[in-house]
Amino acid sequence: MAVNYSAVLWNRxxxxxxxxxxxxxxxYLVLFILLNVLFFPEITAETLIIRATGSCAIIMLHIxxxxxxxxxxxxxxxxxxxxxxxxxxxxxxxxxxxxxxxxIQFHALGDMNPLSSLxxxxxxxxxxxxxxFQTLGFFALLILFxxxxxxxxxxxxxxxxxIWKSLHMLVYVAYALLIxxxxxxxxxxxxxxxxxxxxxxxxxxxxxLHLVAAFKEKRVEFRPQKDSADDFVEVCDVNExxxxxxxxxxVGDENIAIFKYEGKLSAVHNVCKHQNGPLGEGKIVDGCIxxxxxxxxxxxxNGQSPPPFKEKVCTYDLKVVGSKVxxxxxxxxxxxxxxxxxxx
Amino acid sequence: xxxxxxxxxxFLLYFAxxxxxxxxxxxxxxxxxxxxxxxxxxxxxxxIFPASIALWPFLLKKVMTK
Ligand code: HEM
Ligand code: FES
Numbered sequence: 077m078a079v080n081y082s083a084v085l086w087n088r089x090x091x092x093x094x095x096x097x098x099x100x101x102x103x104y105l106v107l108f109i110l111l112n113v114l115f116f117p118e119i120t121a122e123t124l125i126i127r128a129t130g131s132c133a134i135i136m137l138h139i140x141x142x143x144x145x146x147x148x149x150x151x152x153x154x155x156x157x158x159x160x161x162x163x164x165x166x167x168x169x170x171x172x173x174x175x176x177x178x179x180i181q182f183h184a185l186g187d188m189n190p191l192s193s194l195x196x197x198x199x200x201x202x203x204x205x206x207x208x209f210q211t212l213g214f215f216a217l218l219i220l221f222x223x224x225x226x227x228x229x230x231x232x233x234x235x236x237x238x239i240w241k242s243l244h245m246l247v248y249v250a251y252a253l254l255i256x257x258x259x260x261x262x263x264x265x266x267x268x269x270x271x272x273x274x275x276x277x278x279x280x281x282x283x284x285l286h287l288v289a290a291f292k293e294k295r296v297e298f299r300p301q302k303d304s305a306d307d308f309v310e311v312c313d314v315n316e317x318x319x320x321x322x323x324x325x326x327v328g329d330e331n332i333a334i335f336k337y338e339g340k341l342s343a344v345h346n347v348c349k350h351q352n353g354p355l356g357e358g359k360i361v362d363g364c365i366x367x368x369x370x371x372x373x374x375x376x377x378n379g380q381s382p383p384p385f386k387e388k389v390c391t392y393d394l395k396v397v398g399s400k401v402x403x404x405x406x407x408x409x410x411x412x413x414x415x416x417x418x419x420x
Numbered sequence: 421x422x423x424x425x426x427x428x429x430x431f432l433l434y435f436a437x438x439x440x441x442x443x444x445x446x447x448x449x450x451x452x453x454x455x456x457x458x459x460x461x462x463x464x465x466x467x468i469f470p471a472s473i474a475l476w477p478f479l480l481k482k483v484m485t486k
Contacts, residue, residue: 081456081464191428225471230464234454234482235475 081230093159097166104132126177133171134254138278140164141251145289147368148357154368161227161370168224175217178210209260216253219246229350237351255279308395308402314341314419315399322346322365324356327405332392334403335360335376340416342376343392343403349381355389378413435473441480442472449483 108128112119140163147157183193194214200206223244226232232240255275262271309327317323317336324333324346333346333356344365346356353369360366364373364382374381374389381387388411393404396417408414446465450472451458457468472479 080458081460084467189428191431192425195424195428221470222474225474228464228467230450230454230457230468231471233456235478 081228089155090159090162093155094162097163101132101136101166101170104135105129108132122177122181126174126181129170129174129177130258133167133174134258134275134278136163136167136170137251137254138282140167141247141282142285145285148289149285149292154358157368165224165227168220171217171220175213178213182210204260205263207260207264209257209264212253212257212260216250216257219250219253223247223250232351241351251282307404307406308393309405311401311403313399314396314401317341317401320360322356322358323401324354325403327403330392330405330407332356332403332405333365334394334401335365336419337363337376339419340376341394341396341401341419342414342416343394344374344376344379345390345392345407345410347389348372349387349389377416378411380411438473438476441476442469445472445476445479445483449479452486453479453482 105128108131109124112124112127140160143153143157143160143163147153179190179194183190183197186193186197188196195208195211198206198208198210200208223246226235226240226243235243258275259272262269309325311325311334312323314336317334320335320337322333322335324331326332331346332343333354334341334343335356337360344355346354348355348367348369350367350370350372353367353372355365355367355374358366358368360376361373363375365376366373372381372387373385374387377391379389379391390407390410391412391414392407393414394417395402395404396419446469450465450468457464
């Protein structure tokens with residue numbers, strides 16, 4: 077957004093979010109450590125920290141990967157998505173503690189430099205069972221670092237949304253590396269198979285939910301644009317749109333979100349200026365269309381972000397005949413005011 | 421063995437140069453490529469510091485062509 081950057085744009089909601097997140101993480105770590113001390117009294121403090129933070133980070137990564145598809149399936153969960161960024165950065169910090177403690181414990185005490193030791197102390201790169209699984213964790217951590225370090229909007233704007241997005245898609249590479257890191261590590265250290273079973277369930281959920289959400293997305297309605305004199309295309313019945321929500325329709329190449337609020341209808345381009353989030357899956361909050369991904373806002377009647385922000389999206393003409401809604405898929409210039417259509 | 425050690429040296433050198441570049445970029449260069457980053461808090465500058473280290477060749481090019 078086009079004002080001076082601040083470090084973190086905190087608001088009340090995000091503060092509550094962060095408190096709950098940190099509380100749950102604290103609770104998990106304390107429980108993990110207590111249970112381990114209880115059942116494995118011979119365990120060392122270092123090993124305990126390595127295991128507590130490693131498992132905590134991988135659980136958080138699963139939550140991060142699951143939030144996206146869950147929200148696409150049910151918009152009730154959007155508040156969790158809203159601040160996913162803080163979840164990601166916190167996950168990185170916890171993973172970093174795990175990585176640093178492992179490096180100290182296993183690689184910093186010899187006479188080799190720790191990085192050389194990481195890559196060269198076990199050279200069974202051709203073996204599956206004895207594979208140096210720690211190197212996989214290292215590369216995953218490098219990716220998580222890049223993502224956490226570039227999570228501020230400053231980077232989104234200056235790396236360009238396209239590069240930024242590709243960078244953040246690397247999370248799936250990191251996830252794959254980490255699955256191998258844990259599986260190979262557990263096999264090697266002959267730990268309980270509980271880890272593998274839990275990881276299998278997690279992997280199943282991540283793949284399954286992504287597939288289901290992708291399948292659901294395919295079902296957005298599509299109307300080919302006919303070139304009659306009257307360019308309006310029929311969309312749906314007025315009653316099919318919920319109050320403060322939108323109906324999304326693709327007409328030709330135009331991706332349009334039609335919002336219903338306060339007895340009126342307005343149509344805007346369904347693509348958020350921030351990171352191409354689907355505006356039509358968001359809600360109207362305080363009179364503004366609010367993007368479900370990170371909360372950018374636009375006024376429905378002109379597609380402009382309320383001042384001091386300067387983002388603008390295209391608007392479209394609508395009409396209602398009987399109870400049927402029609403849209404003209406020819407976009408107005410970004411930020412053009414269009415009188416909302418009254419519905420009775 | 422040597423390949424690995426050379427790669428690690430390269431990696432460390434890359435980050436050492438990146439660190440020096442980030443000192444410049446976080447406190448001055450960022451404001452050059454983005455108006456919004458001219459008058460910002462110290463926390464913001466520290467926040468963009470790590471990625472300035474990692475992405476220094478890309479950012480150097482951006483600052484030079486500005
Ligand atoms: C430099 C990077 C890393 C190193 C050197 C490293 C090293 C290790 C080691 C030595 C273990 C076995 C610990 C034991 O059970 O005694 C382990 C396990 C594990 N690591 Fe990593 N790791 C790294 C990065 C990561 C990252 C980024 C994650 C996740 C976000 C992660 C998640 C796990 C998990 C879930 C386990 C199995 C559970 C456990 O024993 O803690 N690791 N790692
Ligand atoms: S995509 Fe980030 S707020 Fe819309």
